[in-house]
Amino acid sequence: MKKSTTILALVMALALSGGTLSACGNESKADASGKGHVYYHSMKVEQVGQYKQLAKRFTKKTGITVDITSASSDQYEQSLKGELAKSKAPTLFDVDNNNFPNWSSYYDDMSDTNPYKDLTKKEFALKSEGKVSAVPFIMERYGLIYNKALLKKYFDSSWSTIKSVDKINNFKALKTVADEIQEHKNDLGVSGAFTSAGFDPSSMHRFSDQTAHIPVYYEYKDQKTDTIPAKISGKYMPNFKNIFDLYLKDATVAPTQLAGATMEDAYSDFNLKKAVFIQTGTWAYKQLRGQGVADEDMGVLPIYIGTKGEEKEGLTVSFEYWAMNKNASDKDKKATKEWMDYILNDNDARKYTSEEMGFETPFKSYAKAGFKTANPIHRANDAYAKAGNYDVVIYPLPSQQWVSTLGNAMLEYAQGTKDWGNVKTAFVDGWSSEYKITH
Amino acid sequence: MLSMAGKSVRKWWALFALPTFAAFVIGFLVPFVMSIILSFCHFATVTDAKFIGIHNYAAALRDPEFWHALAFTVAFTVVTTLIINILGFAVAYLLTTNIRGANIFRSVFFMPNLIGGIILGYIWMLLLNGILAHWGRSITYSGVYGFWGLVILYCWQQIGYMMIIYISGLQSLPGDVIEAAQVDGANGRQTLFHITIPLMMPSITVCTFLTVTNGFKLFDQNLALTNGAPSNSSEMLALNIYRTFYGRPGFEGVGQAKAVIFFVIVAAIAIIQNRLTTSKEVTA
Secondary structure, three states, rough: OHHHHHHHHHOOOOHHHHHOOOOOOOOOOOOOOOEEEEEEEEHHHHHHHHHHHHHHHHHHHHHEEEEEEEEOOOOOOHHHHHHHHHOOOOOOEOOOOHHHHHHHHOOOOOOOOOOHHHEEEEHOOOOOOEEEEEEEEEEEEEEEEEEHHHHHHHOOOOOOOOOHHHHHHHHHHHHHHHOOOOOOOHOOOOOOOEOOOOHHHHHHHHHHHHHHHHHHHHHHHHHHOOOOOOOOOOOOHHHHHHHHHHHHHHHHHOOHHHHOOEEEHHHHHHOOOOEEEEEHHHHHHHHOOOOOOOHHHHEEEEEOOOOHHHHHEEEEEEEEEEEEOOOOOOHHHHHHHHHHHHHHHOOOHHHHHHHOOEEOOOEEHHHHHHOOOOOOOHHHHHHHEEEEOOEEOOOOOOOOHHHHHHHHHHHHHOOOOOOOHHHHHHHHHHHHHHHHHHO | OOOOOHHHHHHHHHHHHHHHHHHHHHHHHHHHHHHHHHOOEOOOOOOEEEEEEOOOHHHHHHHHHHHHHHHHHHHHHHHHHHHHHHHHHHHHHHHOOOOOOOOHHHHHHHHHHHHOOHHHHHHHHHHHHOOOOOHHHOOOOOHHHHHHHHHHHHHHHHHHHHHHHHHHHHHHHOOOHHHHHHOOOOHHHHHHHHHHHOOOHHHHHHHHHHHHHHHHHOOOHHHHHEOOOOOOOOOOHHHHHHHHHHHOOOOOHHHHHHHHHHHHHHHHHHHHHHHHHHHHOOOO
């Protein structure tokens, strides 16, 4: 009697604790078909629903099951750390340029995959230790998005020096336009040429990361490399200062208040037509669409910093990359490749990704079949591409820490608490020291 | 003689404790042991670690920002512990006397505690930035601004909580001792310093313990209010550890080592503080 109650009690206790703890685990569906299984951890949290739709179609077609998980962009790295530690880890995951070095012990060689073979330019793929580690599948572009109507008002004014947007093809012209707009802001009814260069965490990366990529691109080009160099020369620091000073001086907000200015503030400056230019990219279309500036009024200029030959500069192109987990089983790897091929080649999938999900891809097959998104910021690039302008490709930065140290130095320069030398140190010396501790 | 219920509890306590114990093991003990092990390893994910000895600890102690964060945190803890406990006690003292609306005031003072740290951080960021905008500044203008911003925020949040503990302490004071003091002709001041405060030492122990350890461990408010800006000069220890862990590839172990050092410091301070205040406790 006594023994049986003890056993019963134990069983019940286990059941009870099992009940409380079962919420912790969320095991994925087992691979019942024997065809392998795809587990995709995506960076696009807002599009998980659409990914799941796509996965459903894929499963219907091939019988391979796909699990999709995601985390918001600021939580993505943390979540990936957790996901990759699982025994059933993702077979495919997204990486971006800055976080690329973090996962080098997980990358499978992707040189024999179709997405890699189908890239319009092989140099877009990220390489580490001599193998193709990550292949881009979504292209993003960024630059200076401008309000065409406001700019036209400027061109039509008697006091304007520059009379058409084609003439804004270098830093000098850009500065002339911005300075004149700032000077006559009341005539144009704006508060500044540029939206606030906010240094709130939601906006800081626009400068310490996105703007910084422009001089970094030229550094890579000078060193004729596409893998991260141990040192940079700092040759383009004056150019970097040019553009940043312009953002600070010809803006809607005083530099001392930038620390608290958010991304939302910048969007609203643009949407309410308080500013002519905003430095952001294709991803921002969701926040700009139907908010005051019509699609046909959105144009995009490259970010000119005053380098030689920049008249042929195009928009900056950044990517989101696929990386395959080398620890996945062969069967799962095969299934994962099929999933990528499906997105690459299936007409139904291509239509869905480009029209519904709004992806612009770097694949030849998409271009050939004519699949492209209607996003006006993407389409603004077509003219530059047609004119044969070069893409400013974003190349790897040493670490996330480099980005935030640089951002802080830029903020302190902006609000006048430290000088430009500090930014230069963070940029150039910071590069080699970060490289040293992370490589 | 034990009651029936007491007998059953004595026999079955293990059973009832099991679910919570299991959760405690999974949610606390296992991560704690793992984190100590991982602090001696190089790793990118927690299941894939390579032993590298005390390298992480050396790197952690070499990091000047870690020392800055430590100094910032100590200063913050000292300042907030003093302000919160003095004001918390004062408010409690006031609200246990016969003033009108004491209950409403108690609720009002306690209210900030019910708001989560992150939300509080954002609300105070908006408030403080709104005020500082008059001088064309913002809360992240310098580390000093961040420090006092955090102090204001944290005091506002914690005073009400400590007040509740002090109120319950004050209410349970033995009335006869105070009466006896009055009969002996003690004035209000003498009663406060020689009777009330010594008798309140248990509450003071609890409150200082809570404010010291919570001040040291402050994270959410720091993250939301300043996020360490500018240049990590308003960064406290917990945020520094978090940033170390996620900021650079290959630094997960260093972050882990910092976390272990952090634990040792907090535990040591808590024990010393507890000893100190407990030794001052008296019985009426």
